[in-house]
Amino acid sequence: MEIRRILYMLRQPPYATGHAVEALESILVAGVFDQQVSVLFRDDGVWQLLKGQNGGALGVRTIGNVAQALPEYEVKDIYVCAESLAQRGLVVDDLVLTAKVLSQREQLTLISAQHAVVND
């Protein structure tokens, strides 16, 4: 198996469906394989990173905590869309992890450099 550049693009909000948590689980596995894995949170996917979530109120895992584990699983290239944050009145200090903020042009460059893009 060759080493590939794989981008996970996460655009779905947490909790209403299982997509966010299942996508994150997939990324945690990808991180321990010898691949160049990066993650881009954009659109409603940025809500997955909001501080102060409490999944326990719904009897489920807190998605912010799952996302926070990404760097421990060797997923270091974590990006967030600048426009998506601004549209929602969010700033980087509102997020549970340190992510690099990308403009739309930078996202275009990131996407075009990939072997594969997996969505949620």
Add this chain to the structure above:
Amino acid sequence: MSTLHVINKANALPACLSVAGAHDALLLIEDGVYAGTTARSPQRPLYALAADVDARGLNERLGPSVTVISDAEFVQLAVDHQPIVSWR
């Protein structure tokens, strides 16, 4: 190599367009084809999948900038582009 964006919900098109490059190709499938009735995508090739267009009765309702393609042509687009990004 340029990217192929596959859009399967009409309301996902704006998000896709915000990060699509000038030479990327856009393909509308499933409910994404409804965007072909109003969307204008100057400069970029905009395709719609024939089976989905036909099923929804949209053959005469797509904008002039939309090219209807077969499943085989979808495969060829995937050969000619990398990566392939899905938007829903």
Add this chain to the structure above:
Amino acid sequence: MIYGLARMIFGIAVHGAPYGSQASASALRFAEAAVAAGHSLHRVFFYHDGVNTANGLMVPPQDDPSPQQGWVTLAERHGIELAVCIAAALKRGLVNEEERNRYGLNAASLHPAFSIVGLGQLIDAIGSSDRFVTFAA
């Protein structure tokens, strides 16, 4: 330009359930067209609600068939692995004989043409393909 000369290895992921979405049916048509054009497909990875494609206890109405039979036929004819993510499958009640025994369940529900695999097989499918296409929910 001569088309069709580039023979590629495709990887496909299916994220949406039959009846709940078109994902599985769209992916099947793409897979059939890719194989017909001379490309190869080693593995289809079913994830999220896409794993429901593998439900062996479905009784589809005649005029509204599930894509399942199409996948089974394509896989048998071309030696394609139909891979279902174990984590996504178990919580949706999709188990093979082995998992049925492990958890003491009444019945195995996974169609025998599908295999239960770990998430690492998704990464393997991406790593061993020239092009990877996700069919979203």
